[in-house]
Amino acid sequence: EHGRRVFAGETTFLKGVVAMDGLPPDDRVEICFAGRSNVGKSSLINALTGRKGLARASNTPGRTQEINFFTLADFYIVDLPGYGFANAPVAVVERWQALMKNYLSGRANLRRAFLLIDARHGTKPVDDEIMGLLDRAAVPFQAVLTKVDKLKRGDLDRALERTRATLAQHPAAFPELVLTSSEKGEGIANLRAIIAGID
Ligand code: GDP
Numbered sequence: 001e002h003g004r005r006v007f008a009g010e011t012t013f014l015k016g017v018v019a020m021d022g023l024p025p026d027d028r029v030e031i032c033f034a035g036r037s038n039v040g041k042s043s044l045i046n047a048l049t050g051r052k053g054l055a056r057a058s059n060t061p062g063r064t065q066e067i068n069f070f071t072l073a074d075f076y077i078v079d080l081p082g083y084g085f086a087n088a089p090v091a092v093v094e095r096w097q098a099l100m101k102n103y104l105s106g107r108a109n110l111r112r113a114f115l116l117i118d119a120r121h122g123t124k125p126v127d128d129e130i131m132g133l134l135d136r137a138a139v140p141f142q143a144v145l146t147k148v149d150k151l152k153r154g155d156l157d158r159a160l161e162r163t164r165a166t167l168a169q170h171p172a173a174f175p176e177l178v179l180t181s182s183e184k185g186e187g188i189a190n191l192r193a194i195i196a197g198i199d
Contacts, residue, residue, distance in 0.1 A: 020099075026108050075195070
């Protein structure tokens with residue numbers, strides 16, 4: 001199937017970018033991953049690409065400010081800096097917001113953002129904020145629930161319902177949610193197929 005074909009290729013790290021003038025040329029289809037720190041973003045990117053250690057968790061606020069570009073087949077895969085660190089200095093938050101605003105509103109080849117939500121925690125006000133940024137930049141985004149292996153069915157259903165209610169308020173949001181567990185491999189093939197179908 002198409003997802004398997006695209007992801008059969010090697011994903012390679014291209015560059016880390018801290019300012020708009022460092023962005024690679026917008027000559028191929030781009031997708032990006034965003035989410036609160038610790039949401040499971042690097043685990044998911046590693047699971048999708050089959051490369052352990054490719055994307056690294058950024059566990060300190062100082063290391064959160066890089067936009068990392070990877071190439072896979074004819075895609076750019078972009079790992080956006082995690083957000084929502086507790087006690088992050090105001091200057092760090094403001095730098096992140098400025099970088100995100102510039103990137104999201106200025107990237108013509110960006111086809112879709114995948115917004116990761118920890119299934120146990122649901123959407124937080126900071127997630128709502130970035131959804132607003134995506135709305136204003138008219139970047140279609142799709143929510144991905146992570147770590148679904150940690151929830152019982154009933155709790156997962158409630159998380160789904162709450163997340164759907166949040167998404168309904170955002171014009172740029174896809175209504176369909178993607179459920180994933182990087183640990184168990186659940187939903188990974190589905191997400192690969194979704195990505196491979198983007199053109
Ligand atoms: P990041 O900061 O968003 O890149 O998050 P990481 O990928 O580093 O994951 C944060 C923590 O969540 C780590 O301890 C991971 O082992 C754990 N984690 C990530 N994905 C999953 C998952 O699908 N299931 C479970 N149970 N734990 C996960």
